[in-house]
Amino acid sequence: MLSLRGFWSRHRRKILVSLGIAGGGYFLYKLYESQARRFSDSEQQLEGARQVDELIKNQLQVHFENIQRISDTTTLPYAMHCLQSSVSENLDLSPLTDKLIHGKGQSSALPLKEKLELWERLKILSFTRAAASLWSMTLLCLYVRVQVNILGRQLYLDIARDFEDSQPLDEVDSFKSHGRQAFLATADYLATYGINSLIMNMQNAAMEVLKDKQLKETISMAQLCEIMIQILDMFMNIGSLNYWITYLVPENVSCYKQQIAMSANGFEDASLFMDATKLDQLLFETRSVLSSQDFGKIVDISLKKVVEVLVNDISVQVPGTSSVGVPLAKLLPQITRLSLPLLDEPRRNKFVQVIQNLPEVELFYTLLYANMPTDSNGLTSV
Numbered sequence: 001m002l003s004l005r006g007f008w009s010r011h012r013r014k015i016l017v018s019l020g021i022a023g024g025g026y027f028l029y030k031l032y033e034s035q036a037r038r039f040s041d042s043e044q045q046l047e048g049a050r051q052v053d054e055l056i057k058n059q060l061q062v063h064f065e066n067i068q069r070i071s072d073t074t075t076l077p078y079a080m081h082c083l084q085s086s087v088s089e090n091l092d093l094s095p096l097t098d099k100l101i102h103g104k105g106q107s108s109a110l111p112l113k114e115k116l117e118l119w120e121r122l123k124i125l126s127f128t129r130a131a132a133s134l135w136s137m138t139l140l141c142l143y144v145r146v147q148v149n150i151l152g153r154q155l156y157l158d159i160a161r162d163f164e165d166s167q168p169l170d171e172v173d174s175f176k177s178h179g180r181q182a183f184l185a186t187a188d189y190l191a192t193y194g195i196n197s198l199i200m201n202m203q204n205a206a207m208e209v210l211k212d213k214q215l216k217e218t219i220s221m222a223q224l225c226e227i228m229i230q231i232l233d234m235f236m237n238i239g240s241l242n243y244w245i246t247y248l249v250p251e252n253v254s255c256y257k258q259q260i261a262m263s264a265n266g267f268e269d270a271s272l273f274m275d276a277t278k279l280d281q282l283l284f285e286t287r288s289v290l291s292s293q294d295f296g297k298i299v300d301i302s303l304k305k306v307v308e309v310l311v312n313d314i315s316v317q318v319p320g321t322s323s324v325g326v327p328l329a330k331l332l333p334q335i336t337r338l339s340l341p342l343l344d345e346p347r348r349n350k351f352v353q354v355i356q357n358l359p360e361v362e363l364f365y366t367l368l369y370a371n372m373p374t375d376s377n378g379l380t381s382v
Contacts, residue, residue, distance in 0.1 A: 068148055070184065071144055071145075071147065071148050071184065072346070075144055075147075075184050075185075075187045076140070076141070076144045076187065076346050076352075077345055077346055077347075078187075078188065079140055079144065079187040079188045079190070079191060080137070080140065080343060080344075080345065080346055080349070081345070082188045082191035082192065083136055083137070083140060083188075083190060083191040083195070083343055084343035084344075085191070086191045086192075086195040087129065087132060087133055087136070087195070087199075087343060090195060090196065090199050091125060091128060091129040091132065091199060093122065093125055093126065093129065093336055096118055096121060096122050096125070097122070099118060100115070100118055100119070100122070119215055119329065120215075122332060123210060123213070123215060123328065123329075123332060124203060124206050124207055124210060125203070126332045126335045126336045127206045127209075127210060127227070127228075127231060127335065128199065128202050128203040128206045129336060129339050130228070130310070130335050130336070130338075130339040130342075131202050131205070131206060131228060131231045131232055131235065132198060132199050132202045133339045133340075133342040133343055134228070134232070134303070134306055134307065134310065134339070134342055134351075135198070135202065135232060135235065135303065136190060136191075136195070136198065136343075137306075137342045137343055137349075137351060137352070138299070138302050138303055138306055138351075138355060139190070139244075139247075139248060139299065140187065140190055140248075141302075141346075141352050141355050141356070142295075142298065142299065142302065142355070142361070143187065143190075143248050143249075143286075143290070144187050145356075145361075145365055146286060146289050146290065146295075146365075146368070147183060147184060147186075147187065147286070149365050149368045149369045150282060150285050150286060150289070150368075151180060151183065151184075151282075152369055153369060154180070154282070180278065180279075180282065182279050183278075183279055183282045183283070186249065186250060186256075186283070189248060189249065189250055189256075190247055190248050193250075193259065194246065194247030194248060195247075197246075197247065198244075198247050201235055201238050201239070202231070202235050204238065205231045205232075205234040205235040205238060206231050208234055209227060209230045209231045209234060210227070210231075213227070213328060214328065215327065215328050215329040216327050216328070216329065217327065217328050218324065218325040218326065218327060218328075219325050219326065219327070219328050219331060220324070220325035221311050221312075221314070221315045221325070223325065224311050224314065224331065225307055225308065225311045228307045228310070228311070229303075229304060229307055232303055232307070242290070242291045242296075245287060245290045245291060248290065249283055249286055249287055249290065250283060253276045253279050253280045253283065254276070257276065289368065294364060294367075295364070297360070297364075298358075298360055298361050298364045301358060301360050301361070302355045302358060302361060305354060305355070305358060306342075306351050306354065306355065309350070309351060309354055310338060310339075310342070310351075313338050314331065314334050314335065314338055317334050317337075317338070318330065318331065318334055
């Protein structure tokens with residue numbers, strides 16, 4: 001016992017230091033083991049999250065492609081066809097031109113005053129038809145793409161939410177919601193309900209811009225381009241700020257349902273059973289996008305680009321316009337004729353392709369898909 005005490009007395013410091021080192025080492029080992037376990041669990045969670053994200057992205061891609069296909073093959077072509085019919089019906093210039101042609105004969109010669117009045121009406125309506133066709137085609141093309149991107153974002157949120165709720169992904173079919181089907185159907189709202197007011201205001205804008213333009217006045221292509229842009233600018237600023245949105249989007253879902261019911265002529269229509277709450281939400285988001293400064297910029301860029309392409313086409317058809325210009329009266333038939341391709345079926349409509357290929361337009365929709373509109377100033381990241 002004495003020897004043990006002696007040994008402890010002589011080596012106590014070394015023993016305590018050794019025990020301290022051993023204890024510290026053990027503590028560090030346990031700490032490392034704990035951290036390693038946590039790291040491993042975190043890695044597994046991250047891998048699981050990556051797998052979930054991949055599943056959601058794959059499911060979203062299927063739904064998004066479905067909406068894009070419906071939009072490209074059905075929604076936009078049908079809406080464009082309706083728009084073409086509405087513009088042709090409301091701005092039929094054939095009675096005017098026929099009367100002027102028949103009035104050239106000796107036996108049926110028109111009085112000078114009546115002839116001048118007919119030409120003046122033809123001037124206003126020719127520009128009205130071209131500007132109305134150009135504006136409505138451009139805004140319809142942009143509006144349908146807004147629809148697709150808003151629906152794509154909604155589908156992503158729904159798929160993510162349903163996955164978190166442990167609902168099988170193959171049972172998620174958000175697109176079949178009546179509210180979303182009705183939302184795509186609003187693409188023909190312009191042609192069905194907004195076109196009359198649009199034409200009236202476009203005609204007022206054309207009258208104001210053209211009031212001092214004489215039929216014998218020589219017009220160059222640069223001047224023609226300026227006239228078209230002036231008409232469009234005046235049209236966009238006739239009413240209150242962004243008033244033109246009412247041509248594209250129903251203001252009130254209840255009134256919209258009643259309009260559909262009246263147009264159904266007594267036949268059952270699936271849109272009558274739309275999810276009004278979902279539709280109202282989607283239309284609210286749409287109005288937020290359309291009233292944003294970002295959208296206003298791409299509208300301005302798109303309209304000016306289409307005017308440029310249209311005027312170039314006219315310059316090709318009318319010799320001499322590039323240099324010295326031609327009398328305004330000589331331009332009217334070409335303006336009327338070349339306004340028709342503006343509303344062609346989208347797959348063969350070069351103006352639609354021009355809009356969709358604009359870098360600014362592509363960038364806008366890329367940002368729109370990743371951002372949610374919050375006010376009229378722009379798009380704010382979520």
